[in-house]
Amino acid sequence: MSLLEFQNVFFNNDGKSILKNISVSIGQGDFISIVGPSGSGKSTFLKLCSHLISPTNGNIIFKGKNFTDYSPTELRKSIAYCFQTPYLFGDTVMENINFPFSIRNVKTDQKRVNDLFSMFHMASDYLDKDVRNLSGGEKQRIALIRSLLFLPEILLLDEITSALDVDNTKIVENVIDSLNKEGTTVLWITHNPEQSRKYANKVLAIEAGEIKSLEVLK
């Protein structure tokens, strides 16, 4: 049984067709790179996966049940989405780290926070830093930590390394790869041809709102 399945999904916005007849099955533990030209509908595909938008037509099935049968908040807690441009809210890194705990009404798990900071090669004193003073790479890593505090079943990544330097990219790639090896399903939009094939077991190519190919690598 697939973990996530798109069944003849269409998405229109403002009378414009963005995605057409998308049918694809994503298995537990898959690492799928999503490639395609800008404006082809890749980000819309991820937004549909995270239930930030709903299909105009067609169904999205998660663990055998239609998305509409789940509570939207529960669904989004299982499927984490990291945006291309990370958005850190509030004033400090701490507010961002505490948020996933506060919406679940649990106390911040300091050990989990420290573990993730060290995985991303960051010192825990970042917690008190002002989010406005962080570099793009630091913001992206904090945004990833925020999404990983409660390990999701599916991790959606929208060009998260496009603005990062080589060192930061390497750190992020290693963390994502090890999470996938531990069982997290990853869907990663990337424009980097080398990156798209290095870790993924499948490459999904989207062009003009349609699936062009689904190549199985491993």
Added chain:
Amino acid sequence: MNGMNNISITSLLISSSLVLVTLSFSYWQKLKLEKEVIIGVLRAVVQLVAVGYVLEYVFGFKNPVFTTLLLLFMIFNAAYNAAKRGKAVKKGLMISFLSITVGTIVTLAILVLSKTIQYEPYQIIPVSGMIIGNAMVALGLCYKQIASDFKNKREEVETKLSLGADILPSSIEIIRDSIKTGMLPTIDSAKTLGIVSLPGMMTGLILAGSSPMEAIKYQIMVTFMLLSTTSISSFIACYLSYRSFFNNRKQLIYMK
């Protein structure tokens, strides 16, 4: 009131020469505002004469049911105007009506129970006019702010939603920002009372012959009641209207 000045019709006619000053400026400086000024002045005179007659009649009609109905009519009109500012808010009229009604009832109840005013038309109507009008302006500002924030802070809201947050924690900063926007003009005006301006009510009382010490008591009461109604109405309206910006799948609705 001691020393109350009665303004004669002749005095009023002489004071109307002040309008000529405005008209002369407009003509001299080619502002092309002459027509606007004449219409504005005529409307002010006609509306005030009409409201004068209506109030004479209403104040004589000492029936609490009638006073209440008149209050509801005033609230409905204010809610209708506030809702026009919040076209993005679903059920804007209902939300505005409820918010202003609760704000007005709580404020009036405290004023009446503390015997600051009596539930008589000549006291309730002018006082309510002030608080309802103020609440109407506050709600208009709240709606404008909330719609603009949901449009401009889409990233923040969607980031929070994507982390699994419900729509309230995802919108809380926007709600707070909008409540603040509704309340700030009233707070700012309270801060500068007596320093920047002598407000209308106080000026009116002093002109009518009240002692300044008597007039400030009324003004302090007005300040308190405006703050209370504005905060209650803004709070209720923002907490009821933020849901309009989401669909039933807790997704932020696209706004052009």
